[in-house]
Amino acid sequence: MALKVGRGAAAPPFLVMDVIAAANARAAALPPGAPGVIRMEVGQPGTGAPRGAAEAAIRALQVGAPMGYTEAFGLASLRARIAGHYAAKYGVAVPASRIAVTVGASGAFPLAFLAAFDVGDRVAMAAPFYPPYANILTALGMVPQLLPCDASTRFQPTIAMLEKLDPLPAGLIVASPCNPAGTMLAPEELRGIADWCGRNGVRLVSDEIYHGLSYGSVAESTAAAFSDSAIVVNSFSKYFSMTGWRIGWLVLPEDLVRPVECLAQNMFISAPHVAQVAAEAAFDCTEELEANKARYARARAALLAGLPAAGFDRIAQADGAFYLWCDIGHLTNDSLDFCARMLEGAGIAATPGVDFERDRGARFLRFSYCGPEADMMAAPGRLREWLGR
Structure with missing residues (x-):
């Protein structure tokens, strides 16, 4: 008799992880002295954790700190530091009691979705979108509702799109800067969307x-x-260059604080203690982090200048993050195959657009430019040679 397989087993793959594996295999097969693979497939900074963060972790380990469980919402000192960040950066008073430290942003999403939505609820989001939004919702029995966006709206949702939804969704996910397009909502646009969500429940x-x-x-x-009812997700992975440390956070509305805390207690217990120590110290590493950002900015400028000559001349308005979302419909109608051939022929790993939108994504790909700066500078030349430009 066949055994039952749960709903979660049907979650689609996160294709970028498959691209990582293929790029690793390609790099391992190269002969000595051959040009290496240029890694532009994953949003992982080429820099590691800032020095001050790593040193804080080392000191904590050297003094023999127990590094046991913290409270489910994290170290009180880290939550206070995150609250101070909102006051200093945005001028917003967020009490530390509404901040939950999580196992990366990836651990924050299921907590937020389970607390805010029920099985069968529809949750809207712009398409293209970060794949785990839809995949996590689907695994939890919720229904992603896609809002097809394009360059005319800078790949961001609009109130006009939302007003056409009937019935209204239970939730809306926005991302600014967004992945994969790197575009942003202006403050007045985010305010308008937040107001619309508040008026419409x-x-x-x-x-x-x-x-x-x-x-x-x-x-x-x-x-x-x-909005006092919005859920905010953030992480130490991107700006703070701490992907593998797995530390994120939620800013929660009051009505979800205890529900999320109970879920966190049962699902995760707490985020890693030593990583929380490092994350708190990362707030003191602004000079190093801004130097990292300057590297990304130089790589972005070089790619925006060099990619068009290689044939990649249809690029989304890249306001932020570290991605370029390229329309390659004039080169292929199969981005999965195109990226595989590009890895083999040019030694450049990129993420096919179908990872971010199954249908229209066949004519798009995403380049990440947070890797080593020299690699980013070399990429347009490799692509020109491969495409015979």
Whole structure:
């Protein structure tokens, strides 16, 4: 008799992880002295944790600190530091009691979704989108509702799109800067969306993990400034360059504080203690982190200047994060195959657009430019040679 397989077993793959594996295999197969693989597939900074963060962890281990469980919502000192960050950066008073330290942003999403939504609830989001939004919702029995966006709206949702939804969704996820397009909502746009959600009983979930990484004229703003009912997700992975430390946070509305705490107690107990110590120290590493950002800005400028000559001349307005979302419909209608051939022929790993949108994504790919600066500078030349430009 066949055994039952749960709903979660049907979750689609996060394709970028498959690309990582393929790029690793390609790099391992290269002969000695051959040019290496340029890694542009994953949003992982080429820099590690800032020195001050690593040193704080080392000191804690050297003195023999127990590093046991913390409270489910994290160290009180770290939560206070995050609250201070909102006051200093955004001028927003967020009490530490509404902040939950999580196992990365990836651990924050299921906590937020389970607390805010029920099985069968529809949650809207712009398409293209960060794949785990939809995959986690689906695994939890919720229904992603996609809002097809394009360059005309800078790949961001609009109130006009939301007003056409009938019936209204239970929730809306926004991301600014967003993944994969790197575009941002201006403060007045985020405020308008937050107000619309408040008037219509739609729970707003604002993904702000790329805050700190913006390059254009659009100012960063937090949904916490515009709504007391919104859920804000952030992380130490991107601006703070601490991907493997697995530390994120939630800013919660009052009605979800205890529900999320109970879920966190049961699902995760707490985020890693030593990583929380390092994260708290990372707030004192601004000079190093801003130097990292300057590297990304130089790589971004070089790619925006060099990619068009290689044939990648249809690029989304890249306000922030560290991604370029390229329309390659004039080169292929199969981005999965194109990225596989690009890895083999040019030695460049990129993420096919189908990871971010199954249908229209076949004509897009995403380049990440947070890797080693020299690699980013070399990428356009490799692509020109491969495509015979």
